[in-house]
Amino acid sequence: METDQLILNTKWQGDFVFSAVGQGGHSLTMDAHQGVGKEQGLLPMQALLGSLAGCVGMDVIMILRSKTEEIRSLEIITEGIKRRNPPKEFLSFVVTFVVEGEIAAEQVLHAIEVSGEKYCPVAHSLKADVRYRLVLNGEEASAT
Amino acid sequence: METDQLILNTKWQGDFVFSAVGQGGHSLTMDAHQGVGKEQGLLPMQALLGSLAGCVGMDVIMILRSKTEEIRSLEIITEGIKRRNPPKEFLSFVVTFVVEGEIAAEQVLHAIEVSGEKYCPVAHSLKADVRYRLVLNGEEASAT
Numbered sequence: 433m434e435t436d437q438l439i440l441n442t443k444w445q446g447d448f449v450f451s452a453v454g455q456g457g458h459s460l461t462m463d464a465h466q467g468v469g470k471e472q473g474l475l476p477m478q479a480l481l482g483s484l485a486g487c488v489g490m491d492v493i494m495i496l497r498s499k500t501e502e503i504r505s506l507e508i509i510t511e512g513i514k515r516r517n518p519p520k521e522f523l524s525f526v527v528t529f530v531v532e533g534e535i536a537a538e539q540v541l542h543a544i545e546v547s548g549e550k551y552c553p554v555a556h557s558l559k560a561d562v563r564y565r566l567v568l569n570g571e572e573a574s575a576t
Numbered sequence: 577m578e579t580d581q582l583i584l585n586t587k588w589q590g591d592f593v594f595s596a597v598g599q600g601g602h603s604l605t606m607d608a609h610q611g612v613g614k615e616q617g618l619l620p621m622q623a624l625l626g627s628l629a630g631c632v633g634m635d636v637i638m639i640l641r642s643k644t645e646e647i648r649s650l651e652i653i654t655e656g657i658k659r660r661n662p663p664k665e666f667l668s669f670v671v672t673f674v675v676e677g678e679i680a681a682e683q684v685l686h687a688i689e690v691s692g693e694k695y696c697p698v699a700h701s702l703k704a705d706v707r708y709r710l711v712l713n714g715e716e717a718s719a720t
Binding site: 441448455459461466476480489503520559 | 579580583584591600603604607609613619622624630634637653654656657658661662695697
């Protein structure tokens with residue numbers, strides 16, 4: 433099987449703060465939850481939810497790219513259910529696309545489905561299943 | 577089983593740029609790889625590697641917290657091997673701790689092992705196995 437390698441450097445900044453630097457020098461700063469950390473960055477588990485949202489979001493924009501002018505806004509709500517006791521891993525995910533614009537629900541649902549089933553490398557790297565929802569112009573559109 | 581929920585909101589910023597906002601209002605901005613995106617943020621797969629580094633890094637600092645004054649610097653190099661063809665998911669991970677300081681290798685290795693086996697929720701949320709390495713003051717210390 434053909435493979436590629438991706439490398440990232442993350443530096444400890446003191447206390448519980450860690451900063452990772454990615455392409456273009458952009459950084460991701462993380463901290464422990466309140467009470468342990470001082471809210472100087474995202475929780476690592478929030479960063480994981482964000483990576484999932486960015487991944488499926490980019491796929492959907494790519495698949496719909498001839499129609500993105502018709503999308504006024506796109507927001508992705510990523511919910512993860514996690515175990516309360518260690519290891520507190522994610523047990524399931526729900527990714528809700530909240531879209532405003534003059535676009536057919538079927539087209540957006542198709543793009544989400546193709547991303548989830550064939551493309552999104554983050555979703556495919558996770559143990560737990562990901563369920564997708566679409567709320568288009570304030571109305572729930574059910575995914576197949 | 578007792579569970580908790582974690583929610584994150586991510587907004588599309590146009591082109592392939594997405595920004596997620598976490599605790600304390602801190603954000604994670606992501607973009608597609610060069611050629612598709614414009615390097616306006618991390619790749620989602622880089623954000624995933626960063627979340628893994630932050631997660632095990634915080635555990636190790638927590639476990640070694642009475643000794644962190646003896647750590648001059650701590651850097652975490654996260655390498656992921658991913659499939660070249662879709663879905664380009666991660667197949668394996670190597671997390672290398674690069675530590676400088678007057679601390680015993682056994683203590684750091686123990687902290688890494690406890691995090692990897694019992695705690696780090698990001699590592700436990702991933703399908704692929706994670707292998708850990710420690711380079712202490714320029715020398716490889718083998719993990720058990």
